[in-house]
Structures are given as structure tokens and as C-alpha cells.
Amino acid sequence: MGRPNRTPQPGKTPEPKKGQLTSSLRQFLVTPADLATQPHGADGSMASEESAPSSPASEVLTSGTERPPWLDLLRALPTKEDLHSATSALGATIRQDIQALRADMQGLSDRVGHMEATCDSLREAQHTLAEAADSSSEQVRGMALHIEDLDNRGRRNNLRLRGLPETEDSPQQLQEILLEILNEILGRDHQAPIEFVRAHRALRPKGAPDSPPRDVICCLANFALKETILKQARGRQSLTYRNQDLQLFPDLSPATLTYRRALKPLTRVLVAQQIRYRWQMPTGLLVHTQRGPFLVRTHSDYIALGTELQLPAINMRWPDPLDIYTAARNPYPRPALPQRTRGGRQEATRPTGTAR
Known part of the structure; x- marks a missing residue:
């Protein structure tokens, strides 16, 4: 028996078959290349219905209000000519910048070369000046030693006596005291003659009453006698004068x-x-x-x-x-000088070389 035919219900469309669905979907797939090759009308829509595909998608594209938004984006994309002109301008700019950079590098290279040459000349000048300064320093040191030797030669006949009480003694009284002390060292009579050139205290201000006395400096006319006195003084265990311990040195x-x-x-x-x-x-x-x-x-x-x-x-x-x-x-x-008392008040000694 055959199956009776059903009448289609109103409001429902007939369902297509599987093969028919596949063939109908291909009509809606329109590539951008197909859209670009199709001519446009005066109002921007597709040219004619004869050249357009007979599909619902072509009907949507022909209307100006129904165009998809990605179509304008595709039209705004740069072309090959735009890219070529942009890259050409960029290349020209880069080449110009490279030329300017090369010029700057060449200028820097010239300046560095000039600075290196200047540094070499300055190094040679500094080496020459250093050698001259060292030579001058050695010469000044030699002159300082020579001055020291001359100063000692001027004092070669001098004796320095330390520890002699400081009283109101005149140079004549100092010579009489020295005559007694030196003759005792030589083992001679206290009144034996010794020729003095001069005799005086050390050339500095008198110190406080409780400070050590200033040294006595005497210059003998006979250098051999001075050396004999020093030799005899080194052999003695002690040197005294009126119960005062004394020390005898060469004046340097x-x-x-x-x-x-x-x-x-x-x-x-x-x-x-x-x-x-x-x-x-x-x-x-x-x-x-x-x-x-x-x-x-x-x-x-x-x-x-x-x-x-x-x-x-x-x-x-x-x-x-x-x-x-x-x-x-x-x-x-040098050791600080002793302080002096003035009016019962102790006064600090003024440093050497300063103004009063």
C-alpha cells in the first residue's frame, strides 16, 4: 500500500534535503576578490543584476544600506603603490640621517685624533717638567745640606754648656765661670788662660723662674783646644759646678x-x-x-x-x-719655649714667625 500524501501545513516551509542545503550555502559565500572585480554603479552599488549572482547575498550587497562594514575597511587598506612610496620616503630619510651621522662621526674622529695628539704632547711636556722638578729638588736639597754645613763650620769652635744657673751675669762673669769649668775638665789650674772669642746665653727670651736656664755658648779661639775639652768631657762620668749638674755639647x-x-x-x-x-x-x-x-x-x-x-x-x-x-x-x-710670668700671670709664648 502506498503512503498517502500529507498536505503542507500553513506557516511552515518545506525542509530541504541534505544535498540541497550544501549547494545553497555556497551561494552565500562571496570572497573579497569577487567583490573587488565587480563594477560599481554611480551610487556605489553593484552594476546590474545580470552580472550579479542570483542569490540572497547578492541582493544584500546591491543595496547601499545593507553593505557589510568590513567592505569599507578593505577599501581603506593601503595598496602596493602606497607601501612602495612610503618605504621609498622612509629609505630616503634613513639615508639622509645616516649621512648626517657619518659626518658627525667623522667630526668626532677628527676631534679625538686632535685630542690624542694634544695629550701626547702634554704627556711629554709633563714628563719633561717632572724631570726638571726632580732635578731642581735635588739641587735644592744639595744647597740645603751645603747651608747646613756652612752653619756648622761657623760654629765649629763653639761649645754649648747646659745646666748653668741663670743669674744676672755679664759676659765677663760668664767667661770667668767658663774658665773655671773648662780648666777643671782639662785638669789644669782654674786660672790657666783660655782665649775666648765670645761667651753669651742662648739668644732667646728669659724663661720663667722655675724653667730650665738658657744654655751658655762660648767660642774658643783654638779649635784643637775645643776638641780636647770635648774628648775629656766624654771621659768624665759627671760634670758639676757648685753642686749643679752640667752638660757639655758641641754647638750645632x-x-x-x-x-x-x-x-x-x-x-x-x-x-x-x-x-x-x-x-x-x-x-x-x-x-x-x-x-x-x-x-x-x-x-x-x-x-x-x-x-x-x-x-x-x-x-x-x-x-x-x-x-x-x-x-x-x-x-x-722644635720643643715649645717655656712660658714667662708677667705681673703674677703666666703668659703663653708667641709662636715663631707670627706677628705680635
């Missing part, structure tokens, strides 16, 4: 005394190890070692002496004659 220049004061740490170690030494003029130290005398005059000699004698580490800097003669930066200051 302030620079020599400063030099020997700076070497005191070294001489203290030599005395502790019972190593004999002797001062040299104008500056220097003659040390008696097992291999013979060792003369120390410079810092390198001092280092070699410490290595030779295996001396302990000494915190000492070798004195420089330029520092000794430069009062503004003298690292070896």
Missing part, C-alpha cells in the same frame, strides 16, 4: 739638631742592641757592623742597614732637608 746648627732628633728612634734601637755609631757631618750616621763601617745617608741606606743588622721594625721616616728648612710644614717641630 738647628737643622743638624732637628735631623738628629728625627733619627732618635734608630739611635735608640742601636743603643739597646749595643751597636756603636757615630754622627757624620753635615748629615749621616756611621754604624760599626761586623762587616765594617756602614754609612747611612739616605732612606735606601737606612733600609739596607735594617736588613744587614736584622733590626726590628722602626716607625720612622727619613728626614728631608727641605722639610727641615720649611717652617710652615716642618714635621720635626
